Amino acid sequence: MPSTPTDAVLDVRDLRIGFRSEGQVIPAVRGVSFHIARGETVAIVGESGSGKSVTALSTVQLLAGSAVVEGSVRYAGREMVGASDRTLREIRGNDISFIFQEPMTSLNPLHTLEKQLSESLALHQGLSGAKARARIVELLTRVGIREPASRLADYPHQLSGGQRQRVMIAMALANGPDLLIADEPTTALDVTIQAQILDLLAELKAAEGLSMLFISHDLGIVRRIADRVCVMKDGEIVEQGPVEEIFARPRHPYTQALLAAAPQGQAEPVAPDAPVLVETRDLKVWFPIKRGLMRRVTGHVKAVNGASLTLRAGETLGVVGESGSGKTTLALAIMRLIESDGPILFMGQDIQGWGGAQLRRLRRDLQIVFQDPYGSLSPRMTVEQIITEGLGVHGVEPGRDRRQMVSEIMAEVGLNPEMMHRYPHEFSGGQRQRIAVARAMILRPKVVVLDEPTSALDMTVQVQIVDLLRDLQRKYGLAFLFISHDLRVVRAMAHHIMVMRAGEVVEQGSVAQIFDAPQHDYTRALLRAAFPITA
Numbered sequence: 001m002p003s004t005p006t007d008a009v010l011d012v013r014d015l016r017i018g019f020r021s022e023g024q025v026i027p028a029v030r031g032v033s034f035h036i037a038r039g040e041t042v043a044i045v046g047e048s049g050s051g052k053s054v055t056a057l058s059t060v061q062l063l064a065g066s067a068v069v070e071g072s073v074r075y076a077g078r079e080m081v082g083a084s085d086r087t088l089r090e091i092r093g094n095d096i097s098f099i100f101q102e103p104m105t106s107l108n109p110l111h112t113l114e115k116q117l118s119e120s121l122a123l124h125q126g127l128s129g130a131k132a133r134a135r136i137v138e139l140l141t142r143v144g145i146r147e148p149a150s151r152l153a154d155y156p157h158q159l160s161g162g163q164r165q166r167v168m169i170a171m172a173l174a175n176g177p178d179l180l181i182a183d184e185p186t187t188a189l190d191v192t193i194q195a196q197i198l199d200l201l202a203e204l205k206a207a208e209g210l211s212m213l214f215i216s217h218d219l220g221i222v223r224r225i226a227d228r229v230c231v232m233k234d235g236e237i238v239e240q241g242p243v244e245e246i247f248a249r250p251r252h253p254y255t256q257a258l259l260a261a262a263p264q265g266q267a268e269p270v271a272p273d274a275p276v277l278v279e280t281r282d283l284k285v286w287f288p289i290k291r292g293l294m295r296r297v298t299g300h301v302k303a304v305n306g307a308s309l310t311l312r313a314g315e316t317l318g319v320v321g322e323s324g325s326g327k328t329t330l331a332l333a334i335m336r337l338i339e340s341d342g343p344i345l346f347m348g349q350d351i352q353g354w355g356g357a358q359l360r361r362l363r364r365d366l367q368i369v370f371q372d373p374y375g376s377l378s379p380r381m382t383v384e385q386i387i388t389e390g391l392g393v394h395g396v397e398p399g400r401d402r403r404q405m406v407s408e409i410m411a412e413v414g415l416n417p418e419m420m421h422r423y424p425h426e427f428s429g430g431q432r433q434r435i436a437v438a439r440a441m442i443l444r445p446k447v448v449v450l451d452e453p454t455s456a457l458d459m460t461v462q463v464q465i466v467d468l469l470r471d472l473q474r475k476y477g478l479a480f481l482f483i484s485h486d487l488r489v490v491r492a493m494a495h496h497i498m499v500m501r502a503g504e505v506v507e508q509g510s511v512a513q514i515f516d517a518p519q520h521d522y523t524r525a526l527l528r529a530a531f532p533i534t535a
């Protein structure tokens with residue numbers, strides 16, 4: 001029987017949120033209404049800037065002081081809009097708990113796990129000492145932290161991404177909430193860890209009778225976990241209904257566009273006579289482990305342990321694996337940004353011993369685009385300055401008009417050249433990634449390392465960036481070393497795939513071989529996690 005507002009744990013009606021700026025109120029949420037029944041999971045989906053997170057934060061009035069909130073948000077019949085600070089303190093973290101996207105920004109790096117978990121228990125339940133410690137061990141056990149008693153003195157940096165997110169879930173569950181609000185809780189995680197966290201949330205929901213508000217831009221995840229879906233665009237809910245109905249019969253064009261937002265097609269075949277640009281043979285990157293006062297080397301972390309690859313002009317090699325598998329370390333070694341052992345051939349020459357002027361010449365031909373377009377662009381430089389910086393360093397075409405070159409490359413990557421005088425914060429995430437691509441491409445490189453270039457982007461923007469990269473590869477015969485944990489994007493971009501785990505290359509082959517007939521158990525596990533419905 002469909003839920004109705006009469007059995008709602010959370011009932012949101014005509015919610016309107018704006019933010020004061022320079023004497024005016026900028027609307028962010030426009031007349032949103034939805035409800036969550038007891039034991040139900042409702043997902044809000046939409047792209048960046050749609051109002052998803054602002055709506056979630058408004059449930060317990062966690063918005064900035066500049067926010068103007070109107071309408072009604074009722075939790076268990078109690079009005080949250082305009083509620084007293086005392087009422088909000090009682091409900092926050094006790095009846096309504098949050099799990100956020102990035103646990104490293106939510107956990108205090110200066111406090112141990114025990115201290116962070118005990119604060120909430122002391123505040124809401126009056127637990128301390130041995131009783132609090134026993135409760136913390138119980139919580140960590142429930143969320144799948146192994147040997148939890150031995151981890152109480154650990155700090156967040158000593159945990160993996162998946163473990164940190166499990167600790168965040170433990171904190172959210174500490175006081176037995178009725179409603180759990182999960183804001184993009186798996187976006188920053190590898191596909192296998194993502195699957196584990198989703199399974200954990202489903203298990204806890206069933207065991208605890210939790211209601212859940214799940215915020216995401218990934219419809220594949222929503223399909224796995226939600227009972228009902230609200231689709232948001234530009235601050236409005238454009239469509240809502242049972243998850244099966246939304247996926248089978250989407251009515252709104254925006255919902256249809258989101259469902260269709262997956263990279264399509266395959267990479268074009270590489271010319272049979274395409275020259276080999278990059279080759280490694282048994283490449284190793286071992287980091288020494290030093291202990292004691294004398295800092296003696298007692299062993300090594302084998303970040304990359306014997307990687308051999310060949311990359312030709314016009315070809316994309318996809319390097320996949322979980323965090324810590326050695327993907328990025330391999331790329332940095334090839335670019336000679338970290339020390340390694342073993343031949344690295346670029347256009348037939350071993351660059352392993354190069355330095356100084358030789359390496360500077362190499363940098364022009366071997367460029368990189370990073371994962372985070374927010375962190376890789378200087379906020380103090382205009383787009384024009386960012387894109388032209390490399391031209392001066394490498395002395396590229398000194399006689400040409402630099403502004404004209406910027407105008408041409410911006411147009412080529414789909415940006416309006418008239419925006420070259422703006423700063424990075426004035427652009428969307430997808431536009432910033434286009435700026436990063438333009439910065440690399442203006443040097444006309446032969447090889448581009450793409451380190452998770454789409455993972456921080458919305459699904460529709462991912463498709464746009466993949467199409468852009470394929471167009472540039474086709475036009476200039478670029479070779480891409482494409483690092484990703486998103487196998488959907490890799491399948492659309494790559495010609496060949498290298499699967500890495502704990503520094504080892506466990507499997508290599510064509511896209512068809514890896515996806516249709518994987519040989520290694522780890523590869524099969526990655527595919528099951530990435531494609532749970534069809535795999």
